[in-house]
Structure formats: C-alpha cells, structure tokens
Amino acid sequence: MIEIEIRYEATYQYEDTASFSPHLVRLLPRNGFAVRTDRSKITTNEGTDVQYRQDIFDNLVAYCFYPKELDHLTYKLELDLRLEEKNPFHFLLASHALNVPFTYSPEEASVLSAYITPRQPLGPIPAALDRPPKEIPTVDWLVGLNSWLHENIEYERRDEGEAYPPEQTLALMKGSCRDYAVLAVEVLRHHGLAARLVSGFSWEEELPEEDRRAENALHAWVETYLPGAGWVGIDPTNGIFCGHHFIATAVGLTPAHIAPVHGHYYGKKTINSTLTTNLSIRRK
Structure with a gap:
C-alpha cells in the first residue's frame, strides 16, 4: 500500500x-x-x-x-x-465488447441509458474522432482516441469559469482539463458508449515538472463503462488510462454534477x- x-x-x-x-x-x-x-x-x-x-x-x-x-x-x-497500486489495463472484456462498435446487452443498456445519451452537440468532428471504418479492438480504439485528444488539443490552465461546449473546444483546439473531459465524454456517447465525468485529485509526484498539468489544482477526467471491465478511467488531458494516481471525488453526467x-x-x-x-x- x-x-x-x-x-x-x-x-x-x-x-x-x-x-x-x-x-x-x-x-x-x-x-x-x-x-x-x-x-x-x-x-x-x-x-x-x-x-x-x-x-x-x-x-x-x-x-x-x-x-x-x-x-x-x-x-x-x-x-x-x-x-x-493499480494497473489500469488489468481487465478482460466481455465477448460482446471486444471490438467497437459494440452493443450493450438489454440489461446493461437499461441501467446505463442516461450515460449513453449525448448531452451536448459535437458539430463536425475530425476523422480521428469519428466512427472507425471497420471493427477495431475496443481498447486499441480508446487508446488512440485518448492519445489524439492529448496530442492535438492544446492545454491551457483555467481555474474558473464553465467548461467549454465540445464544439468550442474543437473550434479553438485548446482547453483546460474539464474541456478535454467534456469533449471526450460526448465523443464516447456519440459512439454509443456509456460515459461519465469525473473530478478529483491527480497525484503527479512521479511526473517531470514540465508534464504536470494538475499541480496545485483539482483535475477532471472521464470514465467509460466497458462490459467485463466496469467503469474504466481515461484522462485525455494527459493521454493515459487512470491508475492509482487518480483519486475520484465525484462522478456525474454533466459538469455541474462534479463541481x-x-x-x-x-x-x-x-x-x-x-x-x-x-x-x-x-x-x-
């Protein structure tokens, strides 16, 4: 421990x-x-x-x-x-969720419906965020999506104010951690995945100082529900899956739920x- x-x-x-x-x-x-x-x-x-x-x-x-x-x-x-200590990839997916796109079982969809329903429009989205042209392993697709957001959206520190709508973040191609999270959660819902917003603490002691994006502030990220794995944490601000360095204090459907x-x-x-x-x- x-x-x-x-x-x-x-x-x-x-x-x-x-x-x-x-x-x-x-x-x-x-x-x-x-x-x-x-x-x-x-x-x-x-x-x-x-x-x-x-x-x-x-x-x-x-x-x-x-x-x-x-x-x-x-x-x-x-x-x-x-x-x-937690390995964020230590899980086995259910057979019906091995590749995207996939469909939740009726029981899963019934429970998760509020998290699958999009809350904000995306507008035109880059090809890298759109539906893959053919089946692709679910984890590979999520890693690619997360990496693209991290590499292409410019990070900016903004401690106050509402999260940008996804369309605005894509237009500006920059945002704070909560803007990354709101964009990511709507992209996941756009593809039929259940997703929720998360706020909390990110322990960055082991990162180089120049890579610390949540220092002296709270952090926001995303969780998506993968059958067989449960709720899996994804941090598009840093382009990684969430291990034991992420300490969640709130989850919810909208930014107001996790303030x-x-x-x-x-x-x-x-x-x-x-x-x-x-x-x-x-x-x-």
Missing part, C-alpha cells in the same frame, strides 16, 4: 458581503478497493452547519449552510489515504469574486 496525504485549501473572496445558498462540497474520495481513507476533515467558515450526505451518484457530499452574511468562503481539506464547490450568493447586484487555491499531495 502507498500512503499519501492531501492538503487542499480554496478561498472565494468577494468584493462585498452577501448571503449564501447552501453550498455542496465534493472533495471527499469515492472509496474503493484502490483507495482507502484513514482520515478526512473538511472545515469552512466558523459557525457553518456542515451536513454529510451521499448524492444521487453516490458521491460523498458536504452540505454547508451559512447563517450570516460573509465576504469570503474558505474550504480546507485534510486527507490521509492508502492507495493500492468541487457548487452554490451561489443572494443579491440584486453582481458581486465580483476571486478564487485562490493551494494543493499539496505527497507520499508519507
């Missing part, structure tokens, strides 16, 4: 005081065989009522209720985790704000 500690802090500073809606905080790991939580602690502004729940996607969520007006919101996270912090302020005027973050992930 690998023991790591995560320390994360985010502060939203507002130009004026305001009342706030309940805020949903999705920063707690989705535990599984590869990720085990030894200790977790979320703190926010003094006097806040924090309630812990599981949402419709089985994400662990902290609901924060703010009783008074504030000019800033602060979230601090402390995590001590144990990770089981690390979700809420709003009440008021009749616009109150500008700035976000500052600090993230440390290190081996114990």
